Amino acid sequence: MIKKILNYLIPILVAVLIFLSNFLNTKLFGSEIINFTIWFILSLFIFASGWITNNIFRWEKGGKILIAVIVSTSVISAFLVSFFSDYFQTGNLLFENIILYSLRNILLGAMSIFGMAVSELLFTQREMEKLKSIDHEKIKHQAIKESDLIIKEANIKADKIVLEAKKKSLNLNK
Secondary structure, three states: OHHHHHHHHHHHHHHHHHHHHHHOOOOOOOOOHHHHHHHHHHHHHHHHHHHHHHHHHHHHHHHHHHHHHHHHHHHHHHHHHHHOOOOOOOOOOHHHHHHHHHHHHHHHHHHHHHHHHHHHHHHHHHHHHHHHHHHHHHHHHHHHHHHHHHHHHHHHHHHHHHHHHHHHHHHHHO
16 A cells, blocks of 8 residues: 555655746855755755655656656646746746746756666666676586586596406406
């Protein structure tokens, strides 16, 4: 039950965080450091939600979900900016502002995909380390088996040589 809730909650969280960015101030590097801090924290939250998305859905399904979230929030933001242009202070440059708000959504969505990529990279690295250790153990075990077989074969050949020598010595004594 909790897993099903997480399956819906994480993409909704990403969508809400991206959508909320439409209402933030765009002057990142102005005189107020708070603007940059808010954008940085928002980016970190979206990065973390991408990380969680990858842990829940893995790369292929999670990537499709995040792309759908990015596209849908960009479309909703474009409608929002075009219909409420007075609130967003777009003025005469409506088309350019729609592009800028869409790019803002895409940038934040790319942060979530980056979070997924880092999570997938670390997961793949751990799997590779496990496979390497398993392969080393398997190769070591196989080498021990082969050495045991070679030793047994050598013992059998040595016993055969000793038996043939005893036969010859018995035949010579007669």
